[in-house]
Amino acid sequence: MKFKGGYTGKVMRINLSTREYKIQELKDNEIELLLGGRGLAAKLYYDEIQPEIDPFDSENKLIFMTGPLTGVGLPSTTKFQLSTKSPETGGYLCSNCGGDFGPQLKRAGFDGLIIEGVAKHWTHITLKDNEVSFGDATQWQELSSIKTLERLKEEIDEPRSAGLSIGPAAERLVRISFINVDSRAFGRGGAGAVLGSKRLKGIAIKGTGSIPVADPERVKQIWKDAVKDLRTSRANHTKYGTPQYIEVINELGCMPTRNFQTTYFEGADDVNAHAMKARYYTKNYHCFNCSVGCGMINEVKEGPFAGTRARTEYETIALLGPNCGVKDFGAIVAANQLCDELGIDTMSGGNLVALTMELFERGLITKKDTDGIEARFGSSKAMVEILRLIGERKGIGDLLAEGIKGVLIKHPEWSPYILSVKGMPFAAYDPRGFYGNALTYGTSSRGACHNVGGWTIRDELQSGKYDRWALEGKGRLVKQIQDNRGYIDSLGICTVVRGSMDFRDDPQSDVMEAVTGYGFTPDLMEIGARVYNLERMILNREGVRRQNDQLPERIVKEKVPSGPIKGKFLTREMYNEMLDEYYRERGWDQDGIPTEETLKKLKLKDLLA
Amino acid sequence: MNMSSKEVTTSKIKVRVKYLSVLRDKTDRSEEDVEISEGGTLADIVSYLHGEYGIVLPEPQILLVLNGKGYNQYPEKLETKLKDGDTILLLPPVSGG
Structure with a gap:
């Protein structure tokens, strides 16, 4: 291959049905055009997962891809990507995750790993460099995702190995199940349930190789400069992690509160970073090669949830706390731990609990539906117990385990209380607070996601170029x-x-040249656009059009009733005005389909021919 | 807090200043009301913050937000006139994760 570092050029493909595995080569021109990670995972999805395939069909696959920087000696080169058909949304899912698995996969000699087929019985896989072995996981059923990781580590019996696992919820095909990756997660979209449908409980991995880079001395210097920069630029992340944003988002008036009924939570002082640091914080968690360590490991020391422990992020706190009316940080830690054990996504979980509470308070469901739980906003006990019902598929939990899309299909009359786009529940920002965020949710490749869709709050608040309500x-x-x-x-x-290595909107070629020997720039932003358009082609193929880019009723029909942005609203007409501009900027037609000219300009016509 | 002792006859206005996240560590308080002369601007608050807490603004690591918008989104920037009851937030730069 033409690249002198960063890539191995190989993908491991494992078939669970036949227990065969083979190694395939990546093509240079695909790397040049799509870079790696999310881009190449989307290409493989486009080629291999057809639109009519059900998420639980044996023909669905899990496509894990690293990028050229994964595992390289630079700060936080920890990420790898997954594409699969989502059990939660029924459509394309891209997901990214930290932890040590991606770097170990690269050290084992692979840029990617594809899991296909269905095992005859519960199985676990061990991957040591290019040797694959299959183990019986029948006795591991009902093990938590955390315990499963421990078993995987025992099986591989290698120092500094990595693993990924599912919990019991995924075994029951709960559609919001995550994949636990050494305590980081492929959280959203229910990818864990795809593993569950394949009867694969987990994968342990150990790579003993090294990852070549084109210019080792230059990489060392970039590392030193970046770490120095991060000491100051990300000091706040080291001190408080993402929970630092609880009071910020609340005071800016876009905190999801009681199922997005309002945007300011009066109890935020009890669940913000200061409360966390004073009463629950134990230590920081660092991903591979990360000097920042933004993970905050918290432990409850007293009260009904004493002894529980979890690495609690902003989104989890906001959606299990304020969005459920809960101001007990200990309960949020306990719920987080329970989600980790069951193996379910805290964000979708928080949305589903909040929906249940609103339905209960409106009298649309009763204690008969909730297994006797008094499901009122503010009840810590109810919040935790509803999550348990979801993970165990008991009572109303069996319905909620179908995900918000499944709930809406069964109960279309509940649509005024459902906050989702394309079947994915909202992230923890109310879009009436920042209009760009509305477009983010509407046009994200995987539904109402703040990351894939584009986190606009920074630019809308501090750039000086954009009024947040324009x-x-x-x-x-x-x-x-x-x-x-x-x-x-x-x-x-x-x-x-990313900022510490100048990966902004005008990236320079320095890092890429040092690692791969190839500049890529000034085309990195164009590669990003190509990836996004490729994903849109997949979505179009799966039936997504303009109507699927719309926001739910609450956001476009209700004014914010209280708090710092009281009275703010966003109508469907206002939203569509932004959507029109977005389509124009993208080079898509009025129905949200990339034009022939756009595909040609981005070289996607040739790539996918 | 009354930051003006000279102009005793001038009308006063009161603005609420909130210190969020790591900014609270610098001020050791979560919020306070600051009194300035009528017609005062954001620059008066900047002076107050410097004198009281040693906070120097503008500074990339601190965002100054007036009534929900970044100060640099107002045409007059730091010269923007304040009204009684205005809310000012000081917060760290925000970014997605």
Whole structure:
């Protein structure tokens, strides 16, 4: 291959039905055009997962891809990507994750790993360099995702190995199940349930090789400079992690509160970073090669949830706390731990609990539906117990385990209380607070996601160019952030550290040349746009059009009733004005389909021919 | 807090200043009301913050937000006139994760 470092050029493909495995080569021109990670995972999805395939069909696959920076000696080169058909949304899912698995996969000699077929009985896989072995996991059923990781480590019996696993929820095909990756996660979209449908409980991995880079001395210097920068630029992340944003988002008036009924939570002081640090924090968690360590490991020391422990992020706190009316940080830690054990996504979980509470308070469901739980906003006990019902598929939990899309299909009359786009529940920001965020949710490749869709709050608040409640310019802004994220997710680094290596909207070629011997730039943003358009082609193929880019009723029909942005609203007409601009900026037609000219310009016509 | 002792006859206005996240560590308080002369601007608050806490603004690591918008989104920037009851937030730069 033409690249002198960063890539191995190989993908391991494992078939669970036949227990065969083979190694395939990546093509240079595909790497040049799509970089790696999310880009190449999307290409493999486009080629191999057809639109009519059900997420639980044996023909669905899990496509894990690293990027050229994954595992390289630079800060937080920890990320790898997954594409699969989502059990939660029924459509394309891209997901990114930290932890040590991606770097170990690269050291084992692979840029990617594809899992296909269905095992005859519960199985676990051990991957040591290029040797694959299959183990019986029948006795591991009902083990938590955390315990499963421990078993995987025992099986491989190698120092500094890595693993990924599912919990019991995924065994029951709960559609919001995550994949636990050494305590980081492929969280959203229910990818864990795809593993569950394949009867694969987990994978342990150990790579003993090294990852070549084109210019080792230059890479060392970039490392030193970046770590120095991160000491100051990301000091806040080291001190408080993402929970630092609880009081910020609340005071800015876009905190999801009681199922997005309002946008300011009066109990935020009890669940913000200061409360966490004073009463629950134990230590930081660092991903591979990360000097920032933004993970905050918290432990409950007293009260009904004493002894529980979890690494609690902003999104988890906001959606299990304020969005459920809960101001007990200990309960949030306990719920987080329970989700980790069951193996379910805290974000979708928080949304489903909040929906249940609103339905209960409106009298649309009763204790008969909730297994006797008094499901009122603010009840810590109810919040935790509803999560348990979901993970165990008991009572109303069996319905909620079908995901928000499944709930809506069965109960279309509940649509006024359901906050989702394309079947994915909202992230922890109310879009009436930042209009760009509305477009983010509407146009994200995987549903209402703040990351893939483009996190606009920074630009809308501090750039000076965009009023947060203006419509004009938001299409362009969201496209730009999405394209940036498209290439970042294809590189294999964490977004928290990207600035320290100048991976902004005008990236320089220095890092890429040092690692791969190839500049890529000035085309990284174009690669991001190509990735996004490739994903849109997949979505179009699966039936997504303009109508699927719309926001739920609550957001476009209700004014914010209280808090710092009381009275703010966003109508469907206002939203569509932004959507029109976004489509124009993207080079898509009025129905959200890339034009022939756009595909040609981005070389996608040739790539997919 | 009354930051003006000279102009005792001038009308006063009161603005609420909130210190969020790591900014609270610098001020050791979560919020306070600051009194300035009527017609005062954001620059007066900047002076107050410097004198009281040694906070120097503008500074890339600190965001200054007036009534929900970044100060640089107002045409007059730091010269923007304040009204009684305005809310000012000081917060760290925000970024997605």
